[in-house]
Amino acid sequence: MTKNSEIRLLGTVASPYVNRVQFVCNLKSIDYEFVAENLACKSELLLTSNPIHKKVPVLLHANESPTCESLVIIQYLEEIKPDVHPIFPSAPAERANNRFWAHYIDNQFFPLYEKLRITQGKERKEAIKQEIIEGSIVLEEAFVKTSKGKAYFGGDDVGFLDVVLGCFLSWTYFVEKENKFKIFDEVRTPRLVEWTKRIWSHEAIKSVIPTNEIISEFYMMLQKYRPLGA
Numbered sequence: 001m002t003k004n005s006e007i008r009l010l011g012t013v014a015s016p017y018v019n020r021v022q023f024v025c026n027l028k029s030i031d032y033e034f035v036a037e038n039l040a041c042k043s044e045l046l047l048t049s050n051p052i053h054k055k056v057p058v059l060l061h062a063n064e065s066p067t068c069e070s071l072v073i074i075q076y077l078e079e080i081k082p083d084v085h086p087i088f089p090s091a092p093a094e095r096a097n098n099r100f101w102a103h104y105i106d107n108q109f110f111p112l113y114e115k116l117r118i119t120q121g122k123e124r125k126e127a128i129k130q131e132i133i134e135g136s137i138v139l140e141e142a143f144v145k146t147s148k149g150k151a152y153f154g155g156d157d158v159g160f161l162d163v164v165l166g167c168f169l170s171w172t173y174f175v176e177k178e179n180k181f182k183i184f185d186e187v188r189t190p191r192l193v194e195w196t197k198r199i200w201s202h203e204a205i206k207s208v209i210p211t212n213e214i215i216s217e218f219y220m221m222l223q224k225y226r227p228l229g230a
């Protein structure tokens, strides 16, 4: 993370979406400057760089227009540095399959964590926990098919889906602890449990994983700014 680098990343270290970009930069040895954002008081630079969503991450690359949305950013990084640690498979159908599952993870699976946070009432919370567990089983099947018996979704090394789901792991552990249940477990999702251990010890993610304290702080900010539902 060097100052005056050609690439600047607007972000906050607790964001799994920002962590994805950091993870891919590490995999590809892309130097960048991290510009920390306070989401409770967004900078002018963030608001003008991402006027549609006003969210992090945003990637600023030299004089190019800003790139927003984590999945778009990591695909951009793949395009500007395709030769170092490619994260996509080469076959178009496999690339499409990767994008399909990323869409599922972002739009169906992970939003359940937030739904669980804002939902009140024991019974309703239990029902959402069940939905999360069902989602984890769907992901186990996706892992089995996509990894083809290898260590990662990407095969022998970390690929696109490993980055996408891997960066949700710190939040997964936090949500498990907070709600006293297991999302990935040895009986229902044995392959993913093995995978989580591998991802967690991967060199390129180690400096990126937010600590539990950082996540707790962010969670408290969410509780303050996005209160609980009815």
Ligand SMILES: N[C@@H](CCC(=O)N[C@@H](CS)C(=O)NCC(=O)O)C(=O)O
Binding pocket: 014, 015, 016, 017, 039, 054, 055, 056, 057, 068, 069, 070, 071
């Ligand atoms: N779909 C977006 C999601 C990004 C996102 O939700 N970022 C959060 C931080 S984790 C944010 O900037 N929130 C600010 C807000 O909601 O105002 C992506 O993949 O980049």
